[in-house]
Amino acid sequence: MITTKGRYALRVMIDLAENNGHEVFVPLKDIAERQEISKKYLEIIVKDMVTGDLLIGASGKGGGYKLCRKPEEYSVGEILEVMEGKLSSVSCLSGDFNDCPRKNSCHTLPMWTEYDNMVHDFFYKKKLTDLLKPSAKAPSQKTKKAKA
């Protein structure tokens, strides 16, 4: 089960991508208000995101948070793993390979491995840009900000 940390982080990323957060610093207060998430709780989350190299933060007036790459360079999988830790279906596969004595005879392990690979693929193929609203991906009309 993906927890609020992962889900909120994703929403923060989307919010930044859609609010010019790859160019300027956006204060957390604004994000929290738009997303209707407690700012206090978001503080914990964005802190992990900074540590995990998803965002950069700037203190002081005019500060806030900013994407440190272009939106298309983030995969959803990466974002989730920063927040949730390795996406692993069973402890047998996440426990740092000091694993159980049954691993060679275990009848279910191959299935868990296959599953984990599928999940990994799914989330790493999905890019942040896949989650943006269409207008933000391909500005066909009504382009708010002249970018070029």
Next chain:
Amino acid sequence: MITTKGRYALRVMIDLAENNGHEVFVPLKDIAERQEISKKYLEIIVKDMVTGDLLIGASGKGGGYKLCRKPEEYSVGEILEVMEGKLSSVSCLSGDFNDCPRKNSCHTLPMWTEYDNMVHDFFYKKKLTDLLKPSAKAPSQKTKKAKA
């Protein structure tokens, strides 16, 4: 993350399938010993499995547990859902559709839905027989128990 309940339940099912447990009652003691799982803890698990119509139990001497269908008629997904509850990636989709006010504008919901469908497919397509050791699926040689 699949918990021990789901994993152990799967191993109980496999154990029964491989030890004639679709024809005769197998005492839990035997299963626990073979699987090296605390019998006490397994009691809790098999109880849920009985309630969930995966097994039938018989008290008294000569009693034990038995599959109530043929192994090929169980899907892994069904077994897991009996133990873990609905396999749902996010609470937004498991909370009994009394869900959040953002559901219509949520940018991530479609992804979670897509993900859930993928996971559901994966586990429901997998049958219990897919987890048995080859000899138990297609007894080509050294058939221990004369079955026909």
Next chain:
DNA sequence: TATTTACCTACCGTGTCAATAGGTTTATGA
């Protein structure tokens, strides 16, 4: 009637989840 088995109820320590609370540091700009 002793034995073997399932079945039932209760409890428990640990950890995680989802926050809240309150304070400190850093930078800006008037």
Next chain:
DNA sequence: TCATAAACCTATTGACACGGTAGGTAAATA
């Protein structure tokens, strides 16, 4: 220089789930 706005840091909390353990009761058989 100094108020302000922002990030940053530490601690705490209540609820709940996880992974068991313990001890007893009921049912069926030989």
